[in-house]
Amino acid sequence: MRTGDFETLLVQRQADVLFVTLNVPHTRNALSPEVVAELGRALATAETDAELRALVLRGAGGFFCAGGNMGSFQARLDAGASGRALADDPVATANREFGRFMQRLASLPVPLVAAVEGAAMGGGLGLACAADLVLATADAKFALSETSLGIVPAQIAPFVVQRTGRRIATRLGLTGERVSGEAAVRLGLVDELAADSEALDALLAHWLGRIGACAPHANRELKPLLRRCGNEPVGPLLDDAALAFSRCLRDEGAEGIAAFREKRAAAWLRELTPQAVRAARLPAPAAGGSGA
Known part of the structure; x- marks a missing residue:
């Protein structure tokens, strides 16, 4: 398109x-x-x-x-x-x-x-x-x-x-x-x-x-986190990283864990x-x- x-x-x-x-x-x-x-x-x-x-x-x-x-x-x-x-x-x-x-x-x-x-x-x-x-x-x-x-x-x-x-x-x-x-x-x-x-x-x-094969929202959370690494104090960065982890776990993480346990592809898989x-x-x- x-x-x-x-x-x-x-x-x-x-x-x-x-x-x-x-x-x-x-x-x-x-x-x-x-x-x-x-x-x-x-x-x-x-x-x-x-x-x-x-x-x-x-x-x-x-x-x-x-x-x-x-x-x-x-x-x-x-x-x-x-x-x-x-x-x-x-x-x-x-x-x-x-x-x-x-x-x-x-x-x-x-x-x-x-x-x-x-x-x-x-x-x-x-x-x-x-x-x-x-x-x-x-x-x-x-x-x-x-x-x-x-x-x-x-x-x-x-x-x-x-x-x-x-x-x-x-x-x-x-x-x-x-x-x-x-x-x-x-x-x-x-x-x-x-x-x-x-x-x-x-x-x-x-x-x-x-x-x-990677969860799209997790990738969107990871990119800005990686850009901050090495440029900011570690403590506040890890505070924000913990919140990002929590958001992901409550969102795509549930599907990722279920797919792993059920030995199937995650719903977000694209090729x-x-x-x-x-x-x-x-x-x-x-x-x-x-x-x-």
């Missing part, structure tokens, strides 16, 4: 998974202001849909995302001189707005899965690092490439550090190193590789099945086939057409 009306994205829902595909192949799915704005609209769907179980982010044309759009960077340079404060600097203001989008992406209430083909460069790497699970084809490339263009990965840096640790993020950022899929796994950028696009669909279906995953990244058939 196609959701909404988008110019730069393919947005489709299969069962209770929202598939969002960057769809500007002629720019290698670069992050223009229009793309980011539409991604924000897609996130709004994920933020408000209580039945949603996961969001998958990928790119059309065999390429995940080339990062920032050079044309939009030039337009920002032409917008005016820099100011002494953030609010007075149009370049800084636009850059910070992308950071707010990144914060929303990383804070989605449902699991976020990035499926990377081709390459994830610059801001595209940032999108992947905001995900809870990153899958990629073996020939995919990854680079924190901003410094090679004379700029800094300002708004994605915290998310790269959170995913890889400071040492690896420093190496990637200060060298602009382009790493292979296998190296990306070793560096912590990628969780698992697939041989090619077809195998990536199957791998994605497998992991969505693993997510579908997607590789064919459904593949269909979700293709344009929806035109009205009255036969489709592809």
